[in-house]
Amino acid sequence: MAPELLHACGLESGYGRVQVLWGTELVVREGETVVLLGANGAGKTTLLKVLMGLLEAWRGELRFAGADIAHTRTDRRVRSGIAYMSEIGCFPGLTIEENIRIGGQFMTAAALRARIDELYAIFPAIAQRRKALASSLSGGQRKMLGIAKALAGNPRLLIMDEPSAGLSPLFVKEVIRALEGFRGQGLSFLIAEQNVKFLELADRVYTLEGGRIGFEGSVAAMHENDALRRAYFGLK
Ligand code: ATP
Numbered sequence: 001m002a003p004e005l006l007h008a009c010g011l012e013s014g015y016g017r018v019q020v021l022w023g024t025e026l027v028v029r030e031g032e033t034v035v036l037l038g039a040n041g042a043g044k045t046t047l048l049k050v051l052m053g054l055l056e057a058w059r060g061e062l063r064f065a066g067a068d069i070a071h072t073r074t075d076r077r078v079r080s081g082i083a084y085m086s087e088i089g090c091f092p093g094l095t096i097e098e099n100i101r102i103g104g105q106f107m108t109a110a111a112l113r114a115r116i117d118e119l120y121a122i123f124p125a126i127a128q129r130r131k132a133l134a135s136s137l138s139g140g141q142r143k144m145l146g147i148a149k150a151l152a153g154n155p156r157l158l159i160m161d162e163p164s165a166g167l168s169p170l171f172v173k174e175v176i177r178a179l180e181g182f183r184g185q186g187l188s189f190l191i192a193e194q195n196v197k198f199l200e201l202a203d204r205v206y207t208l209e210g211g212r213i214g215f216e217g218s219v220a221a222m223h224e225n226d227a228l229r230r231a232y233f234g235l236k
Contacts, residue, residue, distance in 0.1 A: 002029040004063075005157055005188050006051070006082075011060035013050045020046040022211045023060070026190075028157060033179075033189040033201045037232060038208035044192035045087075047208065048161050051190075052084045053077050065156065079106050083155035087165045089146020092135035096126050099134055099145055104152030112152065119148040122181065140171030147178060157188045164195040172197055196232055207232070 006028040014020040020043045028034045038044045049055035051062065053074040062070040069077055078084075083103070090099045100119060104112040120127035123144050126137070134145055143163055150158050163179075164172045172195060179189065179201055191198055199205060199219045207214040207228065215228055222228050 002031050004028075005030045005032075005065060006190070007061070007063040008047075008051065009061040011047070011050055011062065012058045013046060013055055014058070015046075015055075019058075020211045021050065024208070024211065025213055026206055028188050028190050030156075031184075031186055031188055032203045033183055033191070034204050034206065035198050035202040036190060036192040036206050036208055037194070037196070037199075038192070039194065042208045043211040044208055045161055046211070048084070048159055048190075048192055051159060052082065054084075078153065078155075081154075081156035083150040083153060083158045085146045085150040085158065085160045085163065087161050089143055089163075090134045090149055092142075093133065095131055095133055096137070096145055097130045099149045100152045102152075103149035104154075106153055111154075115152055115154060119152065123148050123178070138171075139167055140174055143167065143171070143175050144178060147175075151182070151187075155187070157190065160189065160191045162193055162195075163191065164193060164198065169197075176200055 004027050008024060008026045011021050011024040012019065024047055036044055046055060050057050053072060057070055060070070064077065064080060064082060067080070069080070100116055101112065104115055107115065125141055126145050126148060129137070134142060137145060163175050167175065176197060183201065191201070202219055204217065205219055205222055206216050215222065215225065
């Protein structure tokens with residue numbers, strides 16, 4: 001089994017006096033794609049923000065690549081190899097190239113140039129419009145830009161918040177295909193989703209219910225569980 005890259009244990013957090021996470025546990029191993037499934041309001045975004053340091057952990061442990069990062073600043077987490085793609089994914093008021101450069105801001109100029117060229121080769125549709133504002137892209141292309149921006153700094157782990165949000169089924173397929181291309185390259189993914197299509201990518205699944213992990217296991221094991229099948233796949 002691959003070594004653990006991210007390890008969260010007993011995480012508690014929330015907003016003001018409102019507690020949202022109640023002892024959340026989660027592991028992402030090196031090279032693994034983990035999908036975090038949960039309904040609206042289950043606490044997915046809150047958990048991802050705590051993992052990134054955008055929201056403080058009230059209690060619990062958090063380790064990345066063996067180091068304790070529970071109280072590490074967000075920019076230091078990014079430098080240590082964690083990238084985050086929010087639901088919006090990019091800055092609409094900046095150009096495509098400016099967005100990608102922000103994602104790779106901690107790299108040397110030469111390494112970033114080489115990385116940008118690699119990413120343009122992978123995403124030709126955005127490469128053609130590098131001087132255009134991100135707001136001029138279609139929803140699907142904006143997600144591709146979000147992925148390129150998040151990967152510009154060569155992270156070890158990409159944390160994604162609902163990459164399917166606002167996309168038609170066709171674009172959801174395109175995003176899944178783009179992510180498939182990065183699997184098997186040593187990169188790990190943690191993808192929070194409501195859309196079960198993303199399970200196509202999953203090595204392992206967690207379900208988050210009311211700020212607690214309900215299920216952890218393979219997609220096959222999820223299908224074997226009647227309650228989960230009904231809740232997430234709408235099947236009897
Ligand atoms: P969604 O798919 O709707 O984004 P989610 O699983 O990501 O759902 P969160 O956004 O983490 O869920 O929200 C979890 C709970 O925290 C919800 O009850 C929500 O109303 C509450 N919440 C989220 N953001 C805030 C905030 N800034 N202040 C107070 N409560 C918040």
